[in-house]
Amino acid sequence: MSAVPEQTFASGYKIPCVGLGTWKAKPEEVGAAVKSTVRLGYHHLDCALVYGNEKEIGKAIKECIDEGLVKREDLFITTKENAGLFPMTEDGLTDVIDIDYTETWTTMQDLVNQGLCRSIGVSNFNSKQIQRLIDLGLKHPISCNQVEISPYFSNEKLLQFCKSKDIGVVAHSPLGSADRQW
The missing domain is CATH 3.30.110 (Translation Initiation Factor IF3)
Known part of the structure; x- marks a missing residue:
């Protein structure tokens, strides 16, 4: 091969x-x-x-x-990252009302510092969400954004934005998503 x-x-x-x-x-x-x-x-x-x-x-x-x-x-x-990492309410529901994704990003950067992961990225983030992270001042770069890219959904503007910020793009559903209505 x-x-x-x-x-x-x-x-x-x-x-x-x-x-x-x-x-x-x-x-x-x-x-x-x-x-x-x-x-x-x-x-x-x-x-x-x-x-x-x-x-x-x-x-x-x-x-x-x-x-x-x-x-x-x-x-x-x-x-x-999964909802199970978030605090839970007394009735067992995820309590994310007061958690901002920038807090999660800060925690993920600490994992890189500790050697528990090598690279960190985001999934299904738009350009405004990415720019908000960049504006925080990054200890570690946003390595990638995993987003849907397929013949049915090229996501061209987001691809260009990520490229301009040196953020790799990882495509999910490259043959199309059954969840998307065509």
Whole structure:
């Protein structure tokens, strides 16, 4: 197999341009998909706790490492912050009324300082939200913005804005989204 092209983030780390998205992947099938993908040489895995399949993905990644197929440092694993990280009300609902995404960004930058992640980015942010983060004064660059880009939704203005700010763009739903009405 030929090498998968990569792009370099402003953080200096490289991300493979093609990866395996695990959103809506069935928990009883996603582990096999991860192992097949890694065997084929793809090392970018897109995950999130909210997808409900991270445990199986983690097990598959561990098996790939244990089998010597890949080293952990060769994998680029994307995850997302989840509502479970927010405070809860007494009735068990997420209490995010007083939480601003700029506070979350500050916390994420601390994770980079602690060596718990290499790069941080945003998902589905528009140009005004990104500019608000930039205006805070960044300790670490916004590495990427994961947004929908497909033949049906080019998102050209946002792509140009991100490019002007040296923010990589990671496309989700590159073949189109079933959630979008056409």
